[in-house]
Amino acid sequence: MxxxxxxxxxxxxxxxxxxTYAKVTNDILVPVENKPNKAWWMGFTVAALGAMLWVFSVSYTFWTGIGAWGLNKTVGWAWDITDFVWWVGIGHAGTLISAVLLIFRQNWRNSINRSAEAMTIFAVICAATYVVAHMGRPWLAYWIFPLPNQFGSLWVNFNSPLVWDAFAISTYFTVSLVFWYTGLLPDIATVRDRATGLTKRIYSILSFGWTGNVKTWQRFEIVSLILAGISTPLVLSVHTIVSMDFATSVIPGWHTTIFPPYFVAGAIFSGFAMVQTLLLITRKVMNFEDYITMFHIESMNKIIMTTGSIVGVAYLTELFIAWYSGSEYEMYAFANRVAGPYWWAYWTMMTCNVISPQLFWFKRIRTSIPISWVLSIVVNIGMWFERFVIIVTSLHRDYLPSSWAMFYPTWTDVGVFVGSVGLFFTLFLLFLRVLPGIAMAEVKLLVHTAxxxxxxxxxxxxxxxxxxxxxxxxxxxxxxxxxxxxxxxxxx
Amino acid sequence: MSDTKYILGHFDHPDDLMDGIDKLQKSNISIYDVYTPMPIHGIEAKLGVPPSRLPIVAFICGITGTFAGISLLYYTLHKDWPMNIGGKPTIPMPNYVPITFELTILFCALGMVAAFYFRSHLFPGRAPRVMDLRATDDRFVIAIDAKNNTDHEKIDSLLKDAGAVEVLYNERKYVSYE
Incomplete structure (x- = not known):
């Protein structure tokens, strides 16, 4: 049965x-079928201003070149790659929720997967802007793909992790988008069948003609399961390859074999924190409290605590290996992180990522909405600093003391970063208005069981x-x- | 009554729907299709819908991606323009793994989803062949071809017996989407 x-x-x-089934549809479609409320407009105004700052800062970077950023000869990679890794990491929770939790039959994913997947897509869009912006000549961005270039038949260097990254990120984006949109079809059809006039026509096109007959549902389920099965190794591979951008180099502090698992754990950690940040507000503003319950919040907090602890172990392992390896340069890189001029960044990272998530051992904290929300933001700050620490502190004191330098961001660096946050929230708020923020068809499965x-x-x-x-x-x-x-x- | 093309039995609980299917099948009344707002497990077996062959498509597309990846790398790095990159061999197997893997996943996902859309006739702008607007909301609908199954009263009573909340006699097959 x-x-x-x-x-x-x-x-x-x-x-x-x-x-009832009808109540599920009615509740979830409230934001889609009605005019937005004040809270939405306030959020949207702030986010859209941020997105405008992003357009301006990125355009300024394109116009003037990379000189607009605070990079120097010693620190040739700073906020751009920090923000890129940060955004890609945030994207990971969506796929984890939609794919890994589906394979493990965790039914609580049903009410959070849609918005988490949307978040993945928007986060990867934000990340992709840095890839293009840091190239200096963004109009030649297609050079990263394997096309024989104009100097003859020379190809891209397939031994380079940066090329792997281009493949990984574009595959990840494509597969996530396909997964998300296929899952959306039944829900778009629901909106279509309740709408009238122009709305009906638009959703009719978007619904691809979905009817919900037996054969289509059967295929839909098998497609979802296989997409989940292939997305699971995909999501692990993406951050593994991102970590190889560093790990395959010979820079002390980057050249470590622990990077792939450590980056993947960090990605899930920061991704869940971002899901928590967004959903705690969404459930309140959109009245989704009955669907995104305390059980969901507590479960996500448990994942944040677990992955936070894994990240903590990775930090300590790195320190131990730096000492145990006997490599002078490796040891110096880590001593410099802990007690050098960027000590404050290192200890911010340690506090936010390792110490603060341990508070979730207490049930009272785990089930408190305000504390969860604050801690989720703390985690995201910590994860940003993690990437900053790895990248800038490993570079700023290289082998030649005469070229040691510090990195100071310019307004363009700050503008691109703050702007990308604005872009992310703009896209997310628009998503909540035009598409069902919770997968209705999947929540309906729970009505008579859970x-x-x-x-x-x-x-x-x-x-x-x-x-x-x-x-x-x-x-x-x-x-x-x-x-x-x-x-x-x-x-x- | 003679103009009726399709009889639609509306249910508000999936268990009642399954009961309705059983009752109709016992009386040898063929079911045209069933429309539901969510997937219902076990319904395919009951209606005799064969298992989907999409996993085979996924596998074939995936393996195509694997070969495409290896061929691309072999051709560009080894055959077309071998380059000395830090003295590395031109067929560095470990370095082939990431791109081959990503292409496997990409081909598998796109190929399988394309096959799904193609076989289920899903594409942007297709006019939805909807029999009842509530089948995507809160109703589980059994559609019965009224021309082939002429004993309408029996169908009516069977459906209501199983717990149908509503039985509709439609003179048009699809809800108009013009």
Whole structure:
């Protein structure tokens, strides 16, 4: 049978009274079918101003060249690559939620995967701008692809991780986009069938003619599963290759074999933090509290804590290996990170990434919305500093002390970075207005299995172990979307 | 009644829908198609829909990508313009891995999704062949060809017996999307 009763021990994934399929559709389509509220307009105005700053700063960089940035002869790579890695890392959570959690049959992904995947796509767009902008001659960006160039039949150097990166990032973007859009088709069809006039025509084109018949659903499911299966190694490969941009060089501080797993863990860490930052606000402003519940928030916090600890172990391993290797230059690079002129960046990174996520061991903190939100931002600051520390502190004191230098960003550096954050939020806010922010078809799968309402029905029917029922009741305490009255009613 | 082309049984619970399919099949009434707002597991087996062959397409596309990747690298690095890059061999197998892998994934994803869209007739601008507008919202719809199955009263009672909330007699096959 299509619906089966889930164990009472599992916490509900959908709360609220009188949950029906129609209510799911109505609730989730509120932002799409109505005019935006004030909160949206305020957010959008600020974000759009940021996006304009981005357009201006990137155009200025194109016009004047890379000299517009604060780079010097010693530090030839700084904020551009820092921001690039930061954005690519943030993108990883979307694929992780949509692919890895699908393979592991984690049903709680159903209500957060859509917005997380959208976030992935927008983050990769932001990251791609740095790739193009840092080239100096962006109109020749196509040179990174294997085309015989005008000097004869010379090809790109396929031994170079930068070329691998071009392949990895473009594959990642394409596959994520295809995965996201295929998943959107049934939901766009829902919007289409409820709309009238011009809206109906637009969504009709976007829906590709989806009808929801048996064969199409069967193919849809198999396509989703295989896309998830191939996206899982893909997402791991992308940040592995990003880390090889550094690890295959011979610069002390970069030349380490721990980089691939360490970067992947860091990417998931910062990605989940960004999902948390966005969703905690989205659920409040868009009234999605019944779909993105405390269980989701707590689960994401647990992932942030775990990956934060992995990143912490990686930092300590790096320090140990620098000492254990006996390499003078390697040891100096790390001593310089910890206690050199950039000590403040290193310790910001350590505090934000290693120490602060440990607070999530406490349930009270893990289930507190304001603290989770603040910590998610702290993590993103920390992850930005991680990349800054790896890149700038490894470069700024090279083998020749006479060329030692410091890096100071110019207004263009700051503008491109702050602007890209604005661009990201602009795209995300537009997405919430025109497409369903939660995968409706997938949440509908949970209505008769994992909803609070269904569990209540089971409890009322009896036949359950009272100890298990008590466990379920206790687990409801943390939910902000289940009122105390409802819990009291259960106690009867 | 004679103008009826399709009979649509509306259900509001997937379990009732499955029950409806069972009842119709027991009375030898053929089902044209079923439209649902979400995937329903086990329905394909019940309706005799054969398993999808898309995994085979995915595998073939993936392996094509693998060979495309290796051929590209072999041709450019070894055959067309061998270059001395730090004294490395022109067929450095480890360095072939990342690009070959990425192309495998890319070909597999694009090929499989293209095959899915092609076989299911999904493309931008296709007029949706929708029988009932609520089938993408909250109703699970069984469509029965009324010309082939003439005993309409029996179908009606079978559907209602199974828990159909509504039974519609449509004179047009699709909802107009002009």
């Amino acid at each position: 299509s619906s089966h009763n889930e164990s009472i021990l599992r916490e509900p994934l959908v709360t609220g009274k009188n949950i 909803s609070h309402q269904q569990k209540l029905k089971l409890i009322k029917e009896g036949h359950l172990d009272p100890e298990q029922v008590q466990f379920y009741k206790d687990s409801l305490d943390k939910y902000d979307s289940v009122s105390e009255e409802e819990i009291k009613e259960l106690a009867k």
